[in-house]
Amino acid sequence: MKTRYSGRWFNWYPGRGAVEKVQALSEDEMIQGRSLWQDAWRRLRRNRAALLSMIVLGVIAVACIVIPWVWLYGYAQPNWDLLNHPPTWKGWHIFGTDALGRDLFVRVMWGSRISLMVGVVATLVSLIIGVSWGAMAGYIGGWVDGMMMRFVDILYSVPFIPFVIILMVLFGRNIFLIFIAIGAVSWLGIARIVRGQTLSLRKKEFVEAARASGLSSRAIVRHHIVPNLIGIVVVYVTLTIPSVILFEAFLSFLGLGVQAPMTSLGGLVSDGASVLQSSPYLLIIPAIFLGVIVYCFNFIGDGLRDALDPKDR
Amino acid sequence: MAQLLEIRDLSVHFRTEDGLVHAVSHVDFDLGEGEVLGVVDESGSGKSQTWLAVMGLLAQNGYATGSVKLHGRELLGLSPSQLSHMRGVQLAMIFQDPMTALNPYLTIGRQMTEVLQWHQKMRRSDAEARAIKALEAVHISDAGSRLKTYPHEFSGGMRQRVMIAMNMLAEPEILICDEPTTALDVTVQAQILALLNELRERFGTAIVFITHDLGVIAQIAERVAVLYGGRMMEQADVYTLFEDYRHPYTEGLLRSVPRMDEDRTERLLTIPGNPPNLAMLPKGCPFSPRCAYVEARCQQQMPELEVIAPGHVRACFHAGELGRQETGA
Amino acid sequence: MMEQADKLLEVTDLKVHFTLPGGGWSRNKQILRAVDGVSFSVAPGDTLGIVGESGCGKSTLARALLCLVPVTSGSIKFKGQELTTLDDAAMRGIRRNAQIIFQDPLASLDPRMTVGNIITEPMRALMPELSRTQRHERVLAMMQQVGLLPSHINRYAHEFSGGQAQRIGIARALVVEPALVVCDEPVSSLDVSIKSQVINLLQNLQAERGLTYLFIAHDLTSVRHIAQRVVVLYLGRVMEVADRDTIYRQPRHPYTQMLIAAVPIPDPRVAREHKVSAVRGELPSPLKPPSGCAFRTRCPWAIERCAMERPELRVIENSQVACHRAEESLGSKLSG
Numbered sequence: 001m002k003t004r005y006s007g008r009w010f011n012w013y014p015g016r017g018a019v020e021k022v023q024a025l026s027e028d029e030m031i032q033g034r035s036l037w038q039d040a041w042r043r044l045r046r047n048r049a050a051l052l053s054m055i056v057l058g059v060i061a062v063a064c065i066v067i068p069w070v071w072l073y074g075y076a077q078p079n080w081d082l083l084n085h086p087p088t089w090k091g092w093h094i095f096g097t098d099a100l101g102r103d104l105f106v107r108v109m110w111g112s113r114i115s116l117m118v119g120v121v122a123t124l125v126s127l128i129i130g131v132s133w134g135a136m137a138g139y140i141g142g143w144v145d146g147m148m149m150r151f152v153d154i155l156y157s158v159p160f161i162p163f164v165i166i167l168m169v170l171f172g173r174n175i176f177l178i179f180i181a182i183g184a185v186s187w188l189g190i191a192r193i194v195r196g197q198t199l200s201l202r203k204k205e206f207v208e209a210a211r212a213s214g215l216s217s218r219a220i221v222r223h224h225i226v227p228n229l230i231g232i233v234v235v236y237v238t239l240t241i242p243s244v245i246l247f248e249a250f251l252s253f254l255g256l257g258v259q260a261p262m263t264s265l266g267g268l269v270s271d272g273a274s275v276l277q278s279s280p281y282l283l284i285i286p287a288i289f290l291g292v293i294v295y296c297f298n299f300i301g302d303g304l305r306d307a308l309d310p311k312d313r
Numbered sequence: 314m315a316q317l318l319e320i321r322d323l324s325v326h327f328r329t330e331d332g333l334v335h336a337v338s339h340v341d342f343d344l345g346e347g348e349v350l351g352v353v354d355e356s357g358s359g360k361s362q363t364w365l366a367v368m369g370l371l372a373q374n375g376y377a378t379g380s381v382k383l384h385g386r387e388l389l390g391l392s393p394s395q396l397s398h399m400r401g402v403q404l405a406m407i408f409q410d411p412m413t414a415l416n417p418y419l420t421i422g423r424q425m426t427e428v429l430q431w432h433q434k435m436r437r438s439d440a441e442a443r444a445i446k447a448l449e450a451v452h453i454s455d456a457g458s459r460l461k462t463y464p465h466e467f468s469g470g471m472r473q474r475v476m477i478a479m480n481m482l483a484e485p486e487i488l489i490c491d492e493p494t495t496a497l498d499v500t501v502q503a504q505i506l507a508l509l510n511e512l513r514e515r516f517g518t519a520i521v522f523i524t525h526d527l528g529v530i531a532q533i534a535e536r537v538a539v540l541y542g543g544r545m546m547e548q549a550d551v552y553t554l555f556e557d558y559r560h561p562y563t564e565g566l567l568r569s570v571p572r573m574d575e576d577r578t579e580r581l582l583t584i585p586g587n588p589p590n591l592a593m594l595p596k597g598c599p600f601s602p603r604c605a606y607v608e609a610r611c612q613q614q615m616p617e618l619e620v621i622a623p624g625h626v627r628a629c630f631h632a633g634e635l636g637r638q639e640t641g642a
Numbered sequence: 643m644m645e646q647a648d649k650l651l652e653v654t655d656l657k658v659h660f661t662l663p664g665g666g667w668s669r670n671k672q673i674l675r676a677v678d679g680v681s682f683s684v685a686p687g688d689t690l691g692i693v694g695e696s697g698c699g700k701s702t703l704a705r706a707l708l709c710l711v712p713v714t715s716g717s718i719k720f721k722g723q724e725l726t727t728l729d730d731a732a733m734r735g736i737r738r739n740a741q742i743i744f745q746d747p748l749a750s751l752d753p754r755m756t757v758g759n760i761i762t763e764p765m766r767a768l769m770p771e772l773s774r775t776q777r778h779e780r781v782l783a784m785m786q787q788v789g790l791l792p793s794h795i796n797r798y799a800h801e802f803s804g805g806q807a808q809r810i811g812i813a814r815a816l817v818v819e820p821a822l823v824v825c826d827e828p829v830s831s832l833d834v835s836i837k838s839q840v841i842n843l844l845q846n847l848q849a850e851r852g853l854t855y856l857f858i859a860h861d862l863t864s865v866r867h868i869a870q871r872v873v874v875l876y877l878g879r880v881m882e883v884a885d886r887d888t889i890y891r892q893p894r895h896p897y898t899q900m901l902i903a904a905v906p907i908p909d910p911r912v913a914r915e916h917k918v919s920a921v922r923g924e925l926p927s928p929l930k931p932p933s934g935c936a937f938r939t940r941c942p943w944a945i946e947r948c949a950m951e952r953p954e955l956r957v958i959e960n961s962q963v964a965c966h967r968a969e970e971s972l973g974s975k976l977s978g
């Protein structure tokens with residue numbers, strides 16, 4: 001199974017980098033028991049960047065869930081008295097307002113919420129499809145495996161961004177569709193990883209022992225294969241979420257993102273970029289949030305990978 | 314016999330996340346020229362680490378204290394380059410799994426000649442001739458063409474013989490064998506043991522043979538050291554140890570080996586309990602949780618090594634006769 | 643030659659062949675005959691020992707008996723029922739009566755399951771009639787029988803030593819009360835002092851429950867303590883079958899003799915008397931077994947006929963031997 005690296009922009013997939021990072025993990029370490037997790041947790045906590053990232057992400061997540069409910073303004077609510085105003089205490093526009101007088105603070109919160117949701121939901125979709133597909137292919141093996149993985153290969157070679165653009169044009173801009181589109185494509189990577197792991201797990205003696213105990217194939221996949229894949233999947237998830245968020249930002253930049261007046265961090269950055277000269281804070285503030293969120297996930301993912309890597313002990 | 318290697322009060326510690334692990338504590342060994350020392354131990358209780366420390370090959374988080382003298386010269390604390398020179402020439406070590414010590418991507422010939430070209434500045438053709446000789450010494454047929462093969466083309470037993478040949482190239486004074494036959498079949502084991510005996514007679518190499526199988530010890534060793542939980546339990550010459558042992562652990566080991574040369578017994582004798590966990594050793598004698606003769610003070614303090622006869626030492630409080638051990642569960 | 647009725651397990655001319663992709667550039671596939679025409683039978687309550695060097699097909703045979711690898715040809719009859727033609731569902735009924743203990747104790751336990759779950763699992767699949775509490779009670783009883791403490795129930799496999807892990811494996815195999823237990827080298831990876839504990843445990847359990855064992859090992863020492871009959875395998879073929887006492891007192895096949903001679907004797911005086919190894923040669927690759935008698939490349943008694951003709955298993959006095967020269971060799975053939 002080769003991973004093809006393509007320099008062509010339309011062949012970029014969310015989650016690509018994550019694939020290589022996860023594959024670098026040694027398989028044995030991923031299937032060890034609880035003490036591995038305890039060790040990993042201990043090491044993760046000692047990793048300052050990862051720990052800080054978890055705290056920051058936690059704060060952002062709570063804030064962007066709570067604040068839109070309780071804040072003085074809604075995301076589409078204009079304050080006609082203050083148009084294009086930089087951050088100020090007046091009227092609590094702490095991040096300022098945009099050209100339509102909408103409060104940037106609440107919009108950034110909404111944007112973070114949408115971006116995180118896109119990241120998490122799309123990753124979940126890809127996770128569910130990818131894990132079941134990969135585990136099935138790996139566990140059944142033989143020609144079924146061959147067929148299933150050829151299918152993955154074929155999808156892998158479909159240029160993704162034109163595909164999304166066509167979807168958008170056909171069905172209109174719809175956040176639900178974005179989730180599905182991104183999820184439906186980024187499962188390819190996880191499917192490959194999971195299949196490889198399953199192939200090696202399948203040969204483990206404890207799986208044979210489960211067969212000798214009379215378990216059906218489905219029960220074996222559910223009780224023995226999937227739980228032993230968790231380690232890899234966790235790392236994959238933390239590394240895929242930021243790439244999905246970035247991808248959504250990229251779509252927004254192309255004008256294919258969330259429908260206005262609703263917005264995402266990518267949308268805010270995109271809007272801000274056009275007024276960089278007059279009101280730079282409209283770009284800088286959402287860009288900082290976007291960067292922080294993406295880096296936090298990356299740090300956590302890297303931290304998890306190191307924490308689970310025996311060679312780093 | 315002249316003393317070749319003198320180990321005094323050697324301890325090996327590992328810094329781990331659970332605190333300091335004492336893999337080996339205060340052991341003494343002597344090795345004479347051409348002597349064969351057998352080291353017996355339960356698995357995971359410090360056999361390998363003792364000798365890795367002697368070789369200067371401890372893991373990053375390990376350190377050794379005490380003294381290791383080769384020809385009167387202190388080895389602990391030598392610089393890495395001094396150690397690596399000494400390793401090729403005076404000390405060699407064979408491991409349990411030959412595949413971990415062989416590079417799978419290089420031919421056997423390349424791996425063997427490299428050492429000679431590097432250490433002894435030999436010409437390539439000379440080095441090859443030496444390598445062929447060494448392979449023939451370990452009874453590998455058709456040695457010339459074998460030089461061009463890769464490790465995976467050999468069976469487990471042959472790989473181990475190639476390892477022996479590689480390590481004998483520089484004709485070291487001491488060959489340390491860390492369970493070289495544990496992973497192999499009895500048939501292959503018999504061949505390796507015969508080979509080691511033969512090499513020793515031919516080259517006068519001193520051998521340290523680490524194993525947990527007393528049957529193997531009986532074949533090859535002259536002196537035997539029995540360790541448990543990283544501590545010396547008993548040390549004697551091989552006949553004394555097998556016939557006049559004075560330590561409960563030695564007794565248990567000897568009695569739990571199923572024997573082919575005696576009538577079959579209905580039940581095997583065992584040592585009850587579990588192997589030692591170095592991270593959680595008992596306060597006193599490490600064998601006390603499994604010992605049939607355990608007394609109150611055994612759990613409080615570690616017995617000192619005492620000399621009971623010339624060349625026979627043991628560490629145990631039990632004063633009376635042995636021979637009370639029952640069959641375990 | 644044997645009574646058919648009272649055999650619990652009867653294996654006839656069993657073959658398990660693996661197809662491997664050809665090496666290098668060649669496209670033709672190679673066939674590895676891991677088990678190549680093995681026949682034996684076991685009576686209820688007996689223990690049959692199976693011995694042979696590493697790679698001679700012992701584990702493959704064990705797996706084939708429980709239909710864990712596809713059988714190429716031959717027949718396996720368990721309580722008179724043919725197993726090779728059963729489908730998965732029907733096989734589940736058999737599994738309740740035939741269980742296996744694996745070679746590597748730690749590898750055969752799922753690292754993410756607690757001991758309690760590991761032992762409960764076969765009951766969930768094979769004894770659905772039991773209630774939760776009944777299962778829990780049986781787990782505790784079973785753990786006690788194999789010498790595990792009740793407090794171990796929520797621990798994970800890696801928290802145990804090899805010997806304890808093997809006890810968990812034994813408990814898992816016995817908890818559904820099988821009639822036959824295939825033990826695939828249950829003690830090979832254990833320390834000497836722990837080895838005898840586990841063998842004694844297996845013997846106790848057999849006496850209590852009237853179990854039938856198929857006990858696999860790669861050397862003859864532990865088999866001698868537990869088996870009544872012994873089958874000696876070499877490159878997937880049976881070399882000799884005989885009662886325990888016969889095989890140890892009067893080994894007839896040159897390979898059996900070699901195996902016996904290779905066992906180190908824990909007595910320095912005896913050991914030093916014969917320093918010359920009785921073992922010759924290397925195990926040939928199972929992909930290219932020698933023609934005729936598989937053992938001929940290492941046999942001190944090989945003659946021309948041995949290369950031409952594959953020796954059949956023949957009855958000689960109390961033994962069955964596959965050797966052309968078995969009759970000639972009533973004494974031990976090995977010098978030294």
Ligand SMILES: Nc1ncnc2c1ncn2[C@@H]1O[C@H](COP(=O)(O)OP(=O)(O)OP(=O)(O)O)[C@@H](O)[C@H]1O
Binds near residue numbers: 334362372
């Ligand atoms: N780098 C390390 N860090 C921490 N502990 C270590 C390290 N290396 C070894 N140990 C511990 O030291 C102890 C002794 O190890 P050693 O390898 O000497 O055992 P052994 O007697 O050779 O066992 P075996 O028979 O299994 O080879 C073990 O309990 C091991 O866990």
Ligand SMILES: Nc1ncnc2c1ncn2[C@@H]1O[C@H](COP(=O)(O)OP(=O)(O)OP(=O)(O)O)[C@@H](O)[C@H]1O
Binds near residue numbers: 703
């Ligand atoms: N699934 C498989 N596919 C191909 N070859 C196999 C497979 N399983 C086993 N073999 C081969 O069959 C032969 C017999 O293997 P098996 O595991 O039965 O040996 P064994 O006698 O159990 O050895 P050991 O004592 O090392 O466990 C070996 O040469 C092995 O490489």
Ligand code: SF4
Binds near residue numbers: 560605607
């Ligand atoms: S000191 Fe005590 S516990 Fe230790 S071996 Fe001797 S009698 Fe047993």
Ligand code: SF4
Binds near residue numbers: 897939943948964965
């Ligand atoms: S048949 Fe021939 S080669 Fe085979 S064991 Fe008998 S004598 Fe040896």
Ligand SMILES: [Mg+2]
Binds near residue numbers: 491
């Ligand atoms: Mg070791």
Ligand SMILES: [Mg+2]
Binds near residue numbers: 700
């Ligand atoms: Mg096996």
